[in-house]
Structure formats: structure tokens, C-alpha cells
Amino acid sequence: MAEQRPIGVQGYANSLSITHEYDYQVGAEGIETLLAVSVVVRGRIRGALYGGLRVNQPLSDRLTDFVVERAQGLAREIDIRDEVDRRLAMLASSGRIEAPIARDDRRMDAIIESYLALRSIADRIEDTDLEAEVTAVEHILRRILPTDRRTSTVKLSKREIEVLEYASLGCRNAEIAARLSLSVxxxxxxxxxLMGKLDVATRAEAVVEARRHGLLG
Incomplete structure (x- = not known):
């Protein structure tokens, strides 16, 4: 699909204005009228959205506008993701997010994973005595975890800075987890x-405050 404008086709099977490359798939669905809208990112086609009707009739402007809006929204998301990947590549090349993980950070990862696992197990235990024992271990681990108290000089661990670096680039928790090989x-x-240490309520505020303290570039 080389066109960057919406393409509507009535009487798909007999149309001479298309390549018929997907005749089998379209025919299997009984599509008579087809709409195709390119997903264009910075002048380059990155994909396409298709819609179809099982009747041979003109496509309404309302339907066409709806699909065009969805294609434009998808293009914006792809553009944002491209920019995130570009910035991540820059950070990686500068060594800011690919530095070896400190041993203490690895220990903290293990502690957090263990704590979360125990919480999950405790919620499913029906034996009250066993639940109490698991909860006791959970509380011990909880005391080891970083507190939310803010000191006069804010200090974030290397792992916390890594998480915040990705968040500052627009990455969501799932993507941060995948990139750092952690659970969500x-x-x-x-x-x-880290939000507790920075005394903020949102991720955006955390980024601003961390930059104010010189913790982020």
C-alpha cells in the first residue's frame, strides 16, 4: 500500500484500482467494501489500518474519519516510542544505563522479589499458624527495604536511578521491567x-525533583 491517503474500495472482488494481493483473506471474510488508511510517521509509512463491510455500499465520512483518527493516534505512539528508543540508545552509548549492576542492587532486587513473593503466598494460605509465620518473615524483609523517609540530601540507589531514567523517557512499568529484567x-x-525519598506524588514530579537534585541528566 503506497498511498498515504485513505483508500476506499467498493465491489472489492472486481476492483481494478487495487493489487488484490490479499484476495484470499478478504474473500474468506466476505468483504465487499474495504477501507485502508496508512499509518504515517514523519513522512514514512509504518503500517496500515484496514476496515471492511460485508455489503457493497459507500463508506460514510464518519467511519473514514474514525479510522483516520485511529491511524494518526497510532502514528503518534510509534513516533514517541521511536524517540524513546533513540534516547535510550544515546544513554547506552554514553554508558549511563548499561553500567554493571552494583552488588548491593542485586541483593536489593532479591530482597524485593522475596518480599513480594511472600506477600502473595500469605494471601493464599488458609492455615492461620502458617500464615502468621510467613507474615513474620515478610515483616523482617520489609524492615530491610528502603524507607520513605527523606533525608536532607536525597540519595537514590543506582537501580532507582535506572528506573527513573527510563520513566523520564516515557517508558511504562512493564517496559522498564523488561529492559531491566525485573518484575513489574x-x-x-x-x-x-524513590518517590518517597524525593517527597513527591507523581512520576512527573519525581523526574523534575531528581533533576533539581542533579540525579538525572
């Missing part, structure tokens, strides 16, 4: 802890 819950814990 662990990322949430790091985010909650």
Missing part, C-alpha cells in the same frame, strides 16, 4: 521508594 511489581516498589 519490583519496578513499582523501586518507583514508590
Amino acid at each position: 511489581d519490583t519496578v513499582k516498589t523501586y518507583m514508590r521508594n
Whole structure:
């Protein structure tokens, strides 16, 4: 599909204005009228959205506008993701997010993972005595985890800075977790802890405050 404008086709099977490359798939669905809208990012086609009707009739402007809006929204998301990947590549080349993980950070990862696992297990235990024992261990681990108290000089661990670096680039928790080989819950814990240290309520505020303290570039 080389066109960057919406293409509507009535009587798909007999149309001479298309390549018929997907006749089998379209025919199997009984599509008579087809709409195709390119997903254009910075002048380059990155994909396409298709819609179809099982009747041979003109496409309404309302339907066409709806699909065009969705294609434009998808293009914006792709553009943002491209920019995130570009910035991540720049950070990686500068060594800011690919530095070896400190041993203490690895220990903290293990502690957080263990704590979250125990919480999950405790919620499913029906034996009250066993639940109490698991909860006791959970409380011990909880005391080891970073607190939310803010000191006069804000200090974030290397892992917390890594999480916040990705967040500052627009990455969501799931993507941060994938890039750092952590669970989503662990990322949430790091985010909650660093927000407590920075005394802020949102991720955006955390980024601003961290930059004010010189913790982020």
C-alpha cells in the first residue's frame, strides 16, 4: 500500500484500482467494501489500518474519519516510542544505563522479589499458624527495604536511578521491567521508594525533583 491517503474500495472482488494481493483473506471474510488508511510517521509509512463491510455500499465520512483518527493516534505512539528508543540508545552509548549492576542492587532486587513473593503466598494460605509465620518473615524483609523517609540530601540507589531514567523517557512499568529484567511489581516498589525519598506524588514530579537534585541528566 503506497498511498498515504485513505483508500476506499467498493465491489472489492472486481476492483481494478487495487493489487488484490490479499484476495484470499478478504474473500474468506466476505468483504465487499474495504477501507485502508496508512499509518504515517514523519513522512514514512509504518503500517496500515484496514476496515471492511460485508455489503457493497459507500463508506460514510464518519467511519473514514474514525479510522483516520485511529491511524494518526497510532502514528503518534510509534513516533514517541521511536524517540524513546533513540534516547535510550544515546544513554547506552554514553554508558549511563548499561553500567554493571552494583552488588548491593542485586541483593536489593532479591530482597524485593522475596518480599513480594511472600506477600502473595500469605494471601493464599488458609492455615492461620502458617500464615502468621510467613507474615513474620515478610515483616523482617520489609524492615530491610528502603524507607520513605527523606533525608536532607536525597540519595537514590543506582537501580532507582535506572528506573527513573527510563520513566523520564516515557517508558511504562512493564517496559522498564523488561529492559531491566525485573518484575513489574519490583519496578513499582523501586518507583514508590524513590518517590518517597524525593517527597513527591507523581512520576512527573519525581523526574523534575531528581533533576533539581542533579540525579538525572
